[in-house]
Amino acid sequence: MFGISAPALLAQLLVGLINGSFYALLSLGLAVIFGLLNVINFAHGALFMMGAFVAYFLLNLAGVGYWGALVLAPIVVGAFGVLLERTMLRRIANLDHLYGLLLTFGLALIIQGVFQNYFGSSGLPYAIPAELQGARNLGFMFLPNYRAWVVVFSIAVCFATWFAIEKTQLGALLRAATENPALVRAFGVNVPRMITLTYGFGVGLAGLAGVLAAPINQVRPLMGADLIIVVFAVVVIGGMGSILGSILTGFALGVVEGLTKYFYPEASNTVVFVIMALVLMIKPAGLFGRTA
Amino acid sequence: MKISVSMLALTAALGLAGAARADDKNVKLGVLTDMAGLYADAGGKGSVVAAQMAVEDSGLAAKGWKIDIVSADHQNKPDVGVNISRQWADQDKVDGIFDVLTSSVALAVGGVAKDKNLVYMNSGAAASDLTNSACSPNLVHWTYDTYMLANGTGKAVTKAGGDSWFFVTADYAFGQALERDTTAVVVANGGKVLGDARHPLSSSDFSSYLLQAQASKAKVIGLANAGADTTNSIKQASEFGVTAGGQKLAALLLFASDVHALGLKVAQGLQFTVSFYWDANDGTRAFAKRFSDRMANKQMPTMVQAGVYASVNHYLKTLAAMGGNPHDGAKVVARMKEIPTEDTLFGKGSIEPNGRVVHPAYLYQVKTPAESKGDWDIAKLVATIPADEAFTPLAQSTCAMLKK
Amino acid sequence: MAAAVDAQSAPSGAPGFNTELKVFAGMALVLALLPPTGLVYPYFVMQALCFALFACAFNLLIGYVGLLSFGHAVFLGTGGYVCAHAARVWNMPPEIALFSGVAAATALGCLIGLLAIRRQGIYFAMITLALSQMMYFVYLQAPFTHGEDGIQGVPQGHFLGLIDLSKPMPLYYTVLAVFLLAFLLIYRTINSPFGEILKAIRENEPRAVSLGYKVDRYKLMAFALSAALAGLAGALKVIVAQNASLTDVHWTGSGEVVLMTLVGGLGTIFGPVAGAFVITAMQQYLAGLGQWVQVIQGVIFVACVLAFRRGLVGEIAARWKLSL
Numbered sequence A: 001m002f003g004i005s006a007p008a009l010l011a012q013l014l015v016g017l018i019n020g021s022f023y024a025l026l027s028l029g030l031a032v033i034f035g036l037l038n039v040i041n042f043a044h045g046a047l048f049m050m051g052a053f054v055a056y057f058l059l060n061l062a063g064v065g066y067w068g069a070l071v072l073a074p075i076v077v078g079a080f081g082v083l084l085e086r087t088m089l090r091r092i093a094n095l096d097h098l099y100g101l102l103l104t105f106g107l108a109l110i111i112q113g114v115f116q117n118y119f120g121s122s123g124l125p126y127a128i129p130a131e132l133q134g135a136r137n138l139g140f141m142f143l144p145n146y147r148a149w150v151v152v153f154s155i156a157v158c159f160a161t162w163f164a165i166e167k168t169q170l171g172a173l174l175r176a177a178t179e180n181p182a183l184v185r186a187f188g189v190n191v192p193r194m195i196t197l198t199y200g201f202g203v204g205l206a207g208l209a210g211v212l213a214a215p216i217n218q219v220r221p222l223m224g225a226d227l228i229i230v231v232f233a234v235v236v237i238g239g240m241g242s243i244l245g246s247i248l249t250g251f252a253l254g255v256v257e258g259l260t261k262y263f264y265p266e267a268s269n270t271v272v273f274v275i276m277a278l279v280l281m282i283k284p285a286g287l288f289g290r291t292a
Numbered sequence B: 001m002k003i004s005v006s007m008l009a010l011t012a013a014l015g016l017a018g019a020a021r022a023d024d025k026n027v028k029l030g031v032l033t034d035m036a037g038l039y040a041d042a043g044g045k046g047s048v049v050a051a052q053m054a055v056e057d058s059g060l061a062a063k064g065w066k067i068d069i070v071s072a073d074h075q076n077k078p079d080v081g082v083n084i085s086r087q088w089a090d091q092d093k094v095d096g097i098f099d100v101l102t103s104s105v106a107l108a109v110g111g112v113a114k115d116k117n118l119v120y121m122n123s124g125a126a127a128s129d130l131t132n133s134a135c136s137p138n139l140v141h142w143t144y145d146t147y148m149l150a151n152g153t154g155k156a157v158t159k160a161g162g163d164s165w166f167f168v169t170a171d172y173a174f175g176q177a178l179e180r181d182t183t184a185v186v187v188a189n190g191g192k193v194l195g196d197a198r199h200p201l202s203s204s205d206f207s208s209y210l211l212q213a214q215a216s217k218a219k220v221i222g223l224a225n226a227g228a229d230t231t232n233s234i235k236q237a238s239e240f241g242v243t244a245g246g247q248k249l250a251a252l253l254l255f256a257s258d259v260h261a262l263g264l265k266v267a268q269g270l271q272f273t274v275s276f277y278w279d280a281n282d283g284t285r286a287f288a289k290r291f292s293d294r295m296a297n298k299q300m301p302t303m304v305q306a307g308v309y310a311s312v313n314h315y316l317k318t319l320a321a322m323g324g325n326p327h328d329g330a331k332v333v334a335r336m337k338e339i340p341t342e343d344t345l346f347g348k349g350s351i352e353p354n355g356r357v358v359h360p361a362y363l364y365q366v367k368t369p370a371e372s373k374g375d376w377d378i379a380k381l382v383a384t385i386p387a388d389e390a391f392t393p394l395a396q397s398t399c400a401m402l403k404k
Numbered sequence C: 001m002a003a004a005v006d007a008q009s010a011p012s013g014a015p016g017f018n019t020e021l022k023v024f025a026g027m028a029l030v031l032a033l034l035p036p037t038g039l040v041y042p043y044f045v046m047q048a049l050c051f052a053l054f055a056c057a058f059n060l061l062i063g064y065v066g067l068l069s070f071g072h073a074v075f076l077g078t079g080g081y082v083c084a085h086a087a088r089v090w091n092m093p094p095e096i097a098l099f100s101g102v103a104a105a106t107a108l109g110c111l112i113g114l115l116a117i118r119r120q121g122i123y124f125a126m127i128t129l130a131l132s133q134m135m136y137f138v139y140l141q142a143p144f145t146h147g148e149d150g151i152q153g154v155p156q157g158h159f160l161g162l163i164d165l166s167k168p169m170p171l172y173y174t175v176l177a178v179f180l181l182a183f184l185l186i187y188r189t190i191n192s193p194f195g196e197i198l199k200a201i202r203e204n205e206p207r208a209v210s211l212g213y214k215v216d217r218y219k220l221m222a223f224a225l226s227a228a229l230a231g232l233a234g235a236l237k238v239i240v241a242q243n244a245s246l247t248d249v250h251w252t253g254s255g256e257v258v259l260m261t262l263v264g265g266l267g268t269i270f271g272p273v274a275g276a277f278v279i280t281a282m283q284q285y286l287a288g289l290g291q292w293v294q295v296i297q298g299v300i301f302v303a304c305v306l307a308f309r310r311g312l313v314g315e316i317a318a319r320w321k322l323s324l
Helices: A006-037 A044-062 A066-087 A097-119 A145-167 A169-179 A181-186 A191-217 A225-238 A243-263 A271-282 B002-013 B044-058 B078-090 B103-115 B146-159 B173-188 B207-216 B227-239 B256-262 B282-294 B303-322 B329-338 C014-037 C042-064 C073-088 C094-116 C121-141 C168-190 C193-203 C205-210 C215-241 C251-264 C271-285 C292-307 C311-319
Strands: A135-137 A142-144 B026-033 B066-073 B096-099 B119-122 B139-141 B164-170 B192-199 B220-224 B248-251 B271-274 B341-343 B347-351 B361-366 B379-385
Touching: A006 A044, A006 A145, A006 A169, A006 A191, A006 A225, A006 A243, A006 B207, A044 A066, A044 A097, A044 A191, A044 A225, A066 A191, A097 A225, A097 C121, A097 C251, A097 C292, A135 A145, A142 A145, A145 A169, A145 A191, A145 A243, A169 A181, A169 A191, A181 A191, A225 A243, A225 A271, A225 C121, A243 A271, A271 C094, A271 C121, B026 B044, B026 B078, B026 B303, B044 B066, B044 B096, B044 B282, B044 B303, B066 B078, B078 B103, B078 C042, B078 C215, B096 B303, B103 B119, B103 B139, B103 B173, B119 B303, B119 B329, B139 B329, B146 B173, B146 B220, B146 B248, B146 B271, B146 B361, B146 B379, B164 B173, B164 B207, B173 B192, B173 B220, B192 B207, B207 B227, B220 B227, B227 B248, B227 B256, B271 B379, B282 B303, B303 B329, B303 B341, C014 C042, C014 C168, C042 C168, C042 C193, C042 C215, C042 C251, C042 C271, C073 C094, C073 C121, C073 C215, C073 C251, C094 C121, C094 C215, C121 C251, C168 C193, C168 C215, C193 C205, C193 C215, C205 C215, C251 C271, C251 C292, C251 C311, C271 C292, C271 C311
Parallel strands: B026 B066, B026 B096, B096 B119, B119 B139, B164 B192, B164 B220, B220 B248
Antiparallel strands: A135 A142, B271 B361, B341 B347, B361 B379
């Protein structure tokens, strides 16, 4: 078309990496939840949106700014998740896993509907924190400081989660409970509580991602609904078996999307799904998945 | 006699009424708009308020008329708009449909209005196609269209030296029409168009489109979108240093509500074309004050809402002149075209045979924070575009009704 | 989804057959007599019938093969778009336009089915959802669908050259006839040897494999048949509504058909029809509540999953020990 222009290509790659951060954080949360609960959490997108709204309320009702929200919003959303798990998800734990999908889909409709009802479907503004305003001239592009922060912070959170699950005592217990809950229970571990807290943690990650997204995407009731389906495709591509796999797939697909935006913008919405179809043909269990 | 009257009421209630009586003074208006989406501030509840004000101001209730207003949310989806208007016609016996912003919905509803022979007064949609390829004997198009916007902002920016353009376009009827009409103006004034990036209606992240625009090195980035899409584009353009890099933004459609939402700090200096600005003269200010008092968010009226007021006003004036409601859309619209339009908001004008209402348009510029004396003191007049230049000349209209 | 349907998997013996036939006759009679009463808006009933057919097609997969397709709206939308294009641009008569829609949906069903049946359970649901979302973006950008604008003013034409579909009553009875025929086709399929094999796969897939059935081939055939019927529903809906739009391919539509079937009763023959009427009526009569309709739908979803897994028809069938 124009020939390759390196600055524009790099710029699109960076934008892709920012989207990849959200894919990674969300698919990580889905993978953690799926590992222990065997539930695909359809409400993940709605809880992501809730995270952004909690940040918005904290700012406008309680005067708590971005940095406070970054800590508080995940806790609020996580607590809401704990409530959902205790009152509903637990009751269908012994049924076919598809019921978990249907239940959380219903929950997503409720949460999104309530927010749409009060806030319409267009966005509410949420300002970039003062410390991160402005942009850095990288020569090939203006990189807004805030977006750079999103990438760095997401990588840090993803790595910390991976470390906690793969390298610590608690994580070992978690992994053991995934493999054989009965045995772990026999060791005196309160497995139901562990499940509750895991769900709370997973959706807390979604809430955190929501706060990160608020200054970029505005606070919108449907901000999670469209994202979550792409994240499902990411999860299918990565396979659900591995924490690291879901992180890497998330970032990688963001970058691939960025590339597509440069070379063939028309396909940038579909490329993740096309890759999913290809992976299914070659390796149905996903790139990092254990064969089902 | 009493029996026959109640029989008539019964048949009317069953929806089986045959030919309406000539002096029937029942009118039902439907305001079809975006209640909660990205255009809700431009139209939405404000359009319903404007319609109510027009009905009250007409004073027809005191003369024995019974005028009802119904309203609905089309969610910016053509299929939803079509279903609602069809049900309004079939079940609710609505006589006229008003506002209908969002061009895709506007064009789709036009088909229903013609099939069901309704009065269709559009004051919210921009696509100039409404009075060209999609014109109908049931339609009156008030307020503005893409031709007017292109000849206002597009021409002014090109003439001021912005001779190379890149468009960021909302990918549906409106954005495409605005890009098409602006391209024509840019080329006619010696400029050229380097490319475009099309985004879905109601997007949130414009970064990749703006990066494409940046990479094109065009002097002007034309935003052929509206409402929240435009405000988000402008905010993110400043985030990515688009304006700092020397490129100029041209928001081809900017409502007063958008400027207010953006804040003067971000929006200052932008030029925009409207046919109504609340602070233009004493008449508009008085209307704006009354309007704002009735709105929960105290907003000032946009040109779309003003258009609803003016079109309801003209509709009722026509019905009063006809002495009754014939419940015949095409007939009423034909009569409407014979009567000159006049109101405090748009001044004097007329309706052309293709349904286009012709009135002056104005090029405004967003004030700097220092110039502004109040929350809604947002713009100053730059130029007035006379009525005969603001809209497509009749000779160029492709409306099939114009050909004998 | 085996747990869902254990209550309804009554043998398709003679007594059940008899009740089913009676209920079918009753349903046909009520629907045929409804419009002249003037009690309901015929346009509403026609829309409900299209969704009922859509839900029946969906139920064929979930209820009788145990596959939860979470992207079924893509077949509804594809049938609709192609039918609209055939009628509007190619000036095809309605029966050919309908057929084109069905053919396109079937072809897409084969493609998506081939990919999706490579995984089971939750993955199957996610893959169908993701592929339907991909098609959503394709339709958003494809020139022939006109993106956000949709295809408007689709001519209704004369069915088989005889019946003028632009008149409300001929249109109504044509839609009703197509619906009833398709319903009978589904009923016949479920009770055929093919249907029995599908049920065997649902109950115990490894055993079906060990009995020598090519399970994947049966699954694919069922998927394609379901896609074809969903496409018919979509094409019919276009003839009724005279427009085709992105709403029909959006994932919310896929969720709605799950809800309709769940409310009516997964794996029951009449459940999807009842569910479709309940949900469409709710949307119609509660439209003034705006987004609360979505909240109510979500609440029904949650309630069905937590406490009401048999659905309306399933509960009735279980209480009176009927096969429905």
